Amino acid sequence: MNFRRHMTALFLSVVLSVTSLVAESHWAYQPIKRPKAPSVGGNKIDSFLNARLAKAGVKPNGQATPKELIRRVSIVLTGLPPTPEQVRAFEARYAKDDEQAYIRLVEEQLSSKHFGERWAQHWLDVIRWAETNGSEANLYRKMAWVYRDYVVRAFNEDLPYDRFVREQLAGDTLGRGEATGFLVSGPHVPPATIGQIPEAIRQARADRMDEIIQTVGSSLLGLTMNCARCHDHKFDPVSIDDYYSMTAVFQGIEFGSRSPEFGPDHPRRQRGEALLKAIAGERKKLRDTGPWQEDWGGYREVHFGAAKFKAVKVNFKTPYVGVDELELFGPDPKQGNVALASRGTKVSGPDHM
Structure with missing residues (x-):
């Protein structure tokens, strides 16, 4: 089944069912009159x-003076005041031809990279985008910037609105996976912090789905869909059936984080490959000197020469140490982590350290 076509059809059917309820009376659904x-x-x-x-x-x-005009235009379009040099240049052009000077000013501001940074923030505010998940733990979203940068680029590249919407709803089928960050931008409680009680797991899942419906409903439909989670909406023409029909469209989605999908020619990927190559060169020099440690902030790597063994013992110099994960790799990193239960690895040790 074509997921994008199926989802679009369901999405439209929900919208049509909502509008049919009040096509004759609700002010928001009256024909637009000029x-x-x-x-x-x-x-x-x-x-x-x-x-x-x-x-x-x-x-x-x-009427505003040229100095006032350039300041207003610059702040509105880029969020930044003009430099003194820009003000003087605009005043000189304005004195010769005010209309052409204004047209050039607007074009310059629209061509600035800061235009996308400024106006993307309006959209990000609408969908409640943040760099933390907003729960009690308020954990940091390390990859939240991927979707943010997508929105900035969309504004700077003048992406058509219909394409902008489609990519955010079904970007995984359009080769724009980063755009689907739109669906999971709202606050949520991470599954790992919920526990194992079945009722709590189901409740948390329903809450996460509600966040998706809030994001889609408020930003694309202009409706507070979440009010119909428990009953027919008291103000907007949305029934409880409409709410759960909409929820069904997005049931295959889960909140999470993934690495950005950069193409081979992307500047970030090229810089990353250059850094990895440089690191590999330094490690090659260190190999003959004996074992060494690398502190990467969130974790540590211990490097030593290739060896055959049946067991690995890890000693800690200080008590009360917690180990989240232990990984072991051979000479060829492509073989993956060998310290896995699926590969026969077993862990033994004291319950408390």
Whole structure:
């Protein structure tokens, strides 16, 4: 079965069932009508603003100076103030041709890498993206930046909105796996912290699914779908059946972390391969000097010459040491970890150290 087509069909059927409930009465589902612009003067947007200001008895401010204009445009589009050199250059161009100077200014700001950084934050706020999972432990998400960078690139590359949505819903079938970080951006309790009580496991799973529905419903449909988890929605036209129909679409998803999928020509991958090659060169020099240790922050590696043995004994200099995982590799790393139960390895030792 084509997963993307199946998911899209289910997604559309949910939307259609929701809209059919209130197509005749709910204000949010009435046909869009283009209102007639007030004859107040200026462009159409200004005419609506000026009409509302006039109704309130407020007069609009005068036209901004070139210095004020470049500052406003720069902060709105990139979140950064212009440099003094940029201000002087814009003022000089504005004095010669104000319209062309403004067009050039906007194009420069839209072409800046900071444009994507600024405007991606609006989308990330909508979907509640964060670098921690928001639970009691509030654990750090080491790979959260992968999805964040995808959104920044999407804005800087002017990715069409329909493509932007499709990649985030089904990026794993479109070769854009990093985009699916959208679905798991919300807060959640990691499965490892829940325990083994079946009821707690089921409850936590339902809570994680609810976070996905909140993300999709609020960002793409403009609906607070999660209110229909326990009953028909009191304000939005969403039934409890709609909620669980939507949930069924995403049942194959689980919160987690994975390494970024970089192509062979990606700058990060090329830099990483260069670093690994340099590390391998240094290790080759150390091999003849005897064993050595490498501290990688979250774990340590002990390197020694190739040897045949039936058992490995690990001694600790200090008491109360906890070992999360022990891995052993042979001369060829491609053979993988040999310290696995599936390979016949057994662990023995005191219960407390």
